[in-house]
Amino acid sequence: MNDKKELMKSNDKIIEGVCGGIAEYFGWDKAIVRIVIAVLILSTGTLPGLILYVIAAIVMPKPPKQTKEVTKPTDFDDGTIEAEFREK
Structure with missing residues (x-):
């Protein structure tokens, strides 16, 4: 079993996913990490932080690509099985 965490960018990103990746790695809230990073960048004179x-x-x-599950639309599902017809 390999439970080793790896620091990588996040799929939930605003600019590049750096703050989201740091938050996911440490288990922190992404919004808090983004605010702290923004404050640190602004307080260091912008250039060093950037x-x-x-x-x-x-x-x-980069994180591994996530595949989306393809599903059939069920908006018009009235309980009939394909090729089954109801008589009125």
Whole structure:
């Protein structure tokens, strides 16, 4: 069993998924991480914080692609089976 967590970008992203990936890795709330990162970027004079964010965006791996499950639409399902007809 491999329960090793890996730090990677998040699919739930606003810019590059860096903050979401950090939040998922540590189990924190994504909104709190985004606010803390924004405050840190603004308090460091913007440029150093932005450089670190860009480096993290380049270095962190992308998450694996998620496949969407294809389902048939059931909006018009009236309980009849395909090829079954009701007589009135």
